[in-house]
Amino acid sequence: MALEFCIFRAPGTNCDAETKHALEYFGCRARVVHINKLISGEVKLSSFDGIVIPGGFSYGDHIRSGAILGKMVGERLKDQLKEFSENGKPILGICNGFQVLVEAGLLPAFRGFSDVPEAALGKNLSNRFEDRWIYLRNDNKGKCVFTRGLEILRMPVNHGEGKLILPQGEEEKLYRQLLENDQVVFRYAKADGTLALGEYPANPNGSFRDIAGICDPRGTILGMMPHPEKAFHRITYPDWTRTGLEGVGDGYWIFKNMVDYAMTLI
Amino acid sequence: MLWEVRIAYKPGVQDAEGESTLRGLHALGFDKVEEVKTAKVFVIKGDYTREEVEEMCRRLLANPVSQDYTIAEVSVE
Numbered sequence: 001m002a003l004e005f006c007i008f009r010a011p012g013t014n015c016d017a018e019t020k021h022a023l024e025y026f027g028c029r030a031r032v033v034h035i036n037k038l039i040s041g042e043v044k045l046s047s048f049d050g051i052v053i054p055g056g057f058s059y060g061d062h063i064r065s066g067a068i069l070g071k072m073v074g075e076r077l078k079d080q081l082k083e084f085s086e087n088g089k090p091i092l093g094i095c096n097g098f099q100v101l102v103e104a105g106l107l108p109a110f111r112g113f114s115d116v117p118e119a120a121l122g123k124n125l126s127n128r129f130e131d132r133w134i135y136l137r138n139d140n141k142g143k144c145v146f147t148r149g150l151e152i153l154r155m156p157v158n159h160g161e162g163k164l165i166l167p168q169g170e171e172e173k174l175y176r177q178l179l180e181n182d183q184v185v186f187r188y189a190k191a192d193g194t195l196a197l198g199e200y201p202a203n204p205n206g207s208f209r210d211i212a213g214i215c216d217p218r219g220t221i222l223g224m225m226p227h228p229e230k231a232f233h234r235i236t237y238p239d240w241t242r243t244g245l246e247g248v249g250d251g252y253w254i255f256k257n258m259v260d261y262a263m264t265l266i
Numbered sequence: 267m268l269w270e271v272r273i274a275y276k277p278g279v280q281d282a283e284g285e286s287t288l289r290g291l292h293a294l295g296f297d298k299v300e301e302v303k304t305a306k307v308f309v310i311k312g313d314y315t316r317e318e319v320e321e322m323c324r325r326l327l328a329n330p331v332s333q334d335y336t337i338a339e340v341s342v343e
Binding site for chain 1: 276278279280282283285286306324325326327329330331332333
């Protein structure tokens with residue numbers, strides 16, 4: 001039986017095709033579903049084995065990036081998503097999808113889904129749309145089901161609002177909680193895997209503690225700013241002819257882990 | 267009813283747009299400009315009370331982690 005994944009679509013989503021390709025590469029079915037069909041109940045999340053909220057500029061990124069779709073997801077799909085997540089099924093939010101998960105209160109979700117956001121993805125410190133290839137280090141100790149066995153990865157970022165912000169005055173306390181829960185997943189790094197330590201350009205947005213991706217306390221919801229679906233094949237890398245690298249790219253492994261994990265649930 | 271909602275960064279949250287604007291003004295010779303802060307203003311028309319507009323801020327217009335909001339009633343001409 002082939003796994004079936006749901007890829008959310010909203011006005012302004014633009015990475016759904018690459019995400020669909022990534023999942024179909026593993027022989028899975030991937031269905032791009034408009035958010036209105038999910039809200040109306042025409043399509044039920046429970047029939048899927050995993051969810052990806054892809055990158056793009058949902059609702060024009062008006063108000064804040066991911067805010068409008070985030071509230072639709074957080075308020076109108078909360079019960080369905082809660083059930084989905086309690087069944088251990090994986091949810092991946094990429095770039096705008098990460099912003100949606102944070103605005104929806106699904107991440108960091110220290111004490112379960114929250115009604116108001118517990119974090120923010122603020123404007124890049126460079127005040128630019130950062131659109132280039134960066135390095136990531138997987139700092140997760142093993143809880144995150146998407147990143148087992150991964151070390152240093154290279155993939156692109158394409159965002160204007162990616163700086164993780166935690167509530168002021170509570171940063172260190174919440175950071176310790178993230179570490180204790182093993183919720184820190186990716187950090188921006190240099191090519192050799194040493195951390196960016198906030199330095200531009202290795203850290204493209206000034207994110208707190210170089211954090212590029214976090215998971216929920218269960219490890220089955222991952223939000224990340226960089227784009228694994230755009231680094232799925234080596235031929236999408238800017239230097240693939242020079243370096244002679246072929247085959248799959250670093251993003252492949254995140255989807256492979258997601259699919260392998262989802263297989264264990266059926 | 268016409269409401270004006272102003273969303274600004276909390277003190278201490280870096281305002282990158284404000285900082286670039288400051289640099290731009292300095293470049294034009296306005297060198298006495300000490301600081302620039304940006305904010306976003308929503309003008310909302312509809313029969314709602316202040317409490318309801320506050321709820322709009324909490325549920326959508328502001329992210330409480332990084333932003334503050336102020337609400338003002340605008341007189342209708």
